[in-house]
Amino acid sequence: MGEKALKNIAVFTFILMLSVILLSVFISYEAGENSQNSAFARVRPTLYEHKNKSKDYLSTAKELKDELGEKYIIIKNPGNNNTYSVSEDYTKKEITLTINGLKEENLTDNEVVRVNQDEVYKGAVEKEELARSGFLIPEVLSAGGEISNYGTVPESLKADPVNGFTIRYEKLDDKEYKADVHFKLDHVYAPVLYEEEGQIYVALKEPSKIYRNIVVLDAGHGGKDPGAKALDSSCYEKSINLKILQDLKKILDQEDIKVYYTRTEDETVYLNPRVNLANETKADLFLSIHCNSSESSLPRGVEVLYKSNWKQGGFTSERLARIALEELKGISGYVNRGLVAGDEILIIHKSQVPVALLEVGFLSNKEELSLLKSREKEEDIAKAISVIIKKSLEEINSAGQ
Structure with a gap:
């Protein structure tokens, strides 16, 4: 084969290779442009x-x-x-x-x-349903041991x-x-x-991207978990907690606040789902309503439990608890028992948002049991909690959080 023919073949080969490269670049570019819209291409x-x-x-x-x-x-x-x-x-x-x-x-x-x-x-x-954790246990037990970590981590962010x-x-x-x-x-x-x-x-x-303020309210116990029993065995804690929450819901339904409730009726809700709800919604406040009890009939008064080892900064669990205590102690007939670090309680320990557990009175005390069973007093407690929520959100919003 002559030298001229070889040169022509070489030129032709070069042009062909260049064309292939340019075509590949163009196809890759088009694929890159369309990749972000592949979901829409398949479902027009x-x-x-x-x-x-x-x-x-x-x-x-x-x-x-x-x-x-x-x-x-x-x-x-x-x-x-x-x-x-x-x-x-x-x-x-x-x-x-x-x-x-x-x-x-x-x-x-x-x-x-x-x-x-x-x-x-x-x-x-096609994927397997994610494992759910949650156990019906006394709420004063440690968050460690047999209790699984809250929530689950998906295998893929695009699952x-x-x-x-x-x-x-x-x-x-x-x-x-x-x-x-x-x-x-x-x-x-x-x-x-x-x-x-x-x-x-x-x-x-994401709820936090839709609503300006989010509050999660929890009526402690419920369903198969009755909570504390009244001194005269006339009622259980779960019922009083729920009545207060239902009164509170009537008030908050009139406000421009997104509220998630762990329960609004007498049903069993495990502990992990309660705190998971607050964490997943990135709630501004997480309040749990409870009644106290003792082996003795002498203790009385209100106390608020909070997360003392708070590390997130900003509006803290302790700050929320202080606002709560100020409002609750103003209710006639109640003794101020102060703030209590409740880090060993599961829903407090696992909370990643400002949390306070409100002990609104003793079912083991005759006088306070009478108050707690009073519809007027239950409504007063609900009104006080609504004020706690409003004051706390005002402080959070004014700080620009």
């Missing part, structure tokens, strides 16, 4: 397509992502004249999407899609945010059905519902 949204027809697809996908956030659920709208609502059971990390007005049972598992950043999960949940879901139908009449899509989630979220033609979106937002 309709939210902005009708509003911004002049924009290209990637721009509308970015707007959709900004609107919904990193984690959300997409369900294909099974009809045209349906109504939707979302309810939550945050103590169990569960939400329910209710769809009314269905003409038939036409919603399938494959139409339930979950998105976490750029990962998409469709159909039945499916749904641990499982079910679809259940109810026939309302001859023409309509109702569907309840029940989700078990990996964390406590603030669900935000978006209704758009062709799609239903449920954004899974």
